[in-house]
Amino acid sequence: xxxxxxxxxxxxxxxxxxxxxxxxxxxxxxxxxxxxxxxxxxxxxxxxxxxxxxxxxxxxxxxxxxxxxxxxxxxxxxxxxxxxxxxxxxxxxxxxxxxxxxxxxxxxxxxxxxxxxxxxxxxxxxxxxxxxxxxxxxxxxxxxxxxxxxxxxxxxxxxxxxxxxxxxxxxxxxxxxxxxxxxxxxxxxxxxxxxxxxxxxxxxxxxxxxxxxxxxxxxxxxxxxxxxxxxxxxxxxxxxxxxxxxxxxxxxxxxxxxxxxxxxxx
Numbered sequence: 001x002x003x004x005x006x007x008x009x010x011x012x013x014x015x016x017x018x019x020x021x022x023x024x025x026x027x028x029x030x031x032x033x034x035x036x037x038x039x040x041x042x043x044x045x046x047x048x049x050x051x052x053x054x055x056x057x058x059x060x061x062x063x064x065x066x067x068x069x070x071x072x073x074x075x076x077x078x079x080x081x082x083x084x085x086x087x088x089x090x091x092x093x094x095x096x097x098x099x100x101x102x103x104x105x106x107x108x109x110x111x112x113x114x115x116x117x118x119x120x121x122x123x124x125x126x127x128x129x130x131x132x133x134x135x136x137x138x139x140x141x142x143x144x145x146x147x148x149x150x151x152x153x154x155x156x157x158x159x160x161x162x163x164x165x166x167x168x169x170x171x172x173x174x175x176x177x178x179x180x181x182x183x184x185x186x187x188x189x190x191x192x193x194x195x196x197x198x199x200x201x202x203x204x205x206x207x208x209x210x211x212x213x214x215x216x217x218x219x220x221x222x223x224x225x226x227x228x229x230x231x232x233x234x235x236x237x238x239x240x241x242x243x244x245x246x247x248x249x250x251x252x253x254x255x256x257x258x259x260x261x262x263x264x265x266x
Contacts, residue, residue: 006219007258009210014040014254018060018208020201023047023077025067025096028194031242032063035198038249039223041205047073052080060208062089063200066107067096074107081115090118090207090216094200098122099129112160119213121165121200124149131156150266154179163213165203165221167196173217180218183262184225186232188241195245199224202249222261227252229260 019042024032029045036043046055049072056062062084064077084091093115095108108130111117120127133152149166157164158176166172171182189195203220210216227249235241 003222003258003261003263005215006222006261006263007254009206009215009219010040010223010252010257011254012209013205016060016209017042018205019044019058020061020063020204020208021046021052021056021059021080022063022065022201022204023052023073023080024063024065024094024197024201025069027067028065028197031194032065032197032201034246035224035249036201036205038227038246039202039205039220041208043201047076049076049079052076053083056080056083056089057087059084059089061092061204063092063094063204064111065094065096065197065200066098066104066111067094067197069104069107074110077111078114081111081117085116090204090213091115092119092121092200092204092207093117094197095120095122095126095130096197098126105129112162117160117162119163119165119203119207119217120160121167121196121203121217123167123196127156127164127166128152150174150179150181163217165217167199167221171218171221171225173214173221175214178214179266180214181264181266182218182221182225183264184222184229184260186225186228188232188235188238189225189228189245191238192242195228218263219257219261222263223252223257224249225262226256226260
């Protein structure tokens with residue numbers, strides 16, 4: 001696909017510097033905050049029920065991540081998500097570990113049922129579980145899905161009325177009609193914890209400045225993947241890669257996306 005629309009969106013992100021409200025997990029919260037800054041947006045990490053509705057009123061997007069969930073956090077997500085829906089603020093849901101336990105699966109399903117989610121971003125196992133397609137999850141890691149992941153994502157997106165993103169070697173983005181495949185990234189992105197969570201944060205940043213969640217998701221994954229490719233070129237191991245990932249995301253330019261995005265239609 002022509003990459004100008006994706007690079008133009010990145011330019012808009014850097015110009016508008018939107019606030020991205022996160023209710024996320026404590027394992028990767030700092031990484032998510034810093035990748036949001038590196039992408040060009042402003043993060044806020046607030047999950048107290050006393051303030052989430054007020055906080056999300058000022059945000060351009062809301063990112064919900066159930067990586068270290070508890071009942072109180074889910075209630076805060078419902079409160080914040082309701083306000084986001086009322087104000088037409090896009091919501092990105094990362095159902096980390098859905099399928100590993102009943103609590104995780106039920107919590108993710110509750111968020112999908114009670115909120116109008118804009119973008120569901122998960123690995124193949126998580127998305128497969130929520131789509132009823134026998135996804136396989138161990139801990140918070142995907143062990144694949146039974147069937148064609150593209151068809152499963154497309155049908156799920158169409159039936160649920162959301163944009164579905166399936167992360168993997170090739171990322172899948174679909175709203176049930178359009179299907180975009182993103183081939184950017186590097187194997188070292190799987191050598192550290194948190195890259196999936198960070199991808200959701202970057203997706204939220206792009207969604208905050210776009211009215212097309214398919215284009216926003218594909219642009220975000222391409223940008224993050226290009227940063228990963230650049231970071232891996234000089235990394236000596238997982239930790240130097242992680243530091244370089246933030247540096248490369250911060251240094252990324254629209255022309256890097258225009259020339260380097262590997263996005264194709266299916």
